[in-house]
Amino acid sequence: MEGYKTIKETCSAETEVKHSRFIATVCPCKTEKEATDFIAAMRKKYWDAKHNVYAFSIRENSTKRFSDDGEPHSTAGLPVMEVINHSGIIDVAVVVTRYFGGILLGTGGLVRAYSEAARLALDSAEVETILPTKKFTINCDYGDYDPLLKVLEGFETKILSTDFAQKISLEVAVKAELYEDLLLKCTDKFCARLPFKDTEDIFMGF
Secondary structure, eight states: OOOEEEESSOEEEEEEETTEEEEEEEEEOSSHHHHHHHHHHHHHHTTTSSEEEEEEEETGGGEEEEEOTTSSTTSSHHHHHHHHHHHTBOSEEEEEEEEOOSSOOHHHHHHHHHHHHHHHHHHHSOEEEEEEEEEEEEEEOHHHHHHHHHHHHHTTOEEEEEEESSSEEEEEEEEGGGHHHHHHHHHHHTTTOSOEEEEEEEEEEO
16 A cells, blocks of 8 residues: 545635636545535536636546536646646645636637646645554553553554543554554553554555
8 A cells, every 4th residue: 555645625726817817726535426526516606607627636446537618628627637647646626717807818828827726726735645554442551541652652643532431442543654663562561461453454644
């Protein structure tokens, strides 16, 4: 499993070229349905725009789609798709909305305008790296809790949940590449009395 880059949340950017407004909105999407729902929402929001061009790249099934939405062939959707590809970001959808300003831009002008709008929006987004991760559970006595937290902090883990009952149960995530070292450290420090349970392979942002 390899890591990948995506964006944390929806954001937008705008540029103007010869009185035409280009509003680019980017959104994190993990499935094709999420991407198409986002595109539909943008079309509804900008219902009065001349064009709502889109492109998306989804990790699931290596899905890539784009549309010129009425602009001349390969002058809008494909350039936006190329910006996404160049950024290295996936699980993302981009909609570039155009309000026509009355001046024709020509094919080259359209390619530059749509590319620039998409690039501005992606550049403004907060990017996170999603890495192969091990999620697991540890049950410990109250006396082991603070020492365990110090060990976990040393491995940049994320504590997903903590349940304080007769024993303390922690759901923990760690980068997959550090899992074995963390397991050995905990086994040595706590004399194997804190086994890792319910280990699961997932992807998570760090």
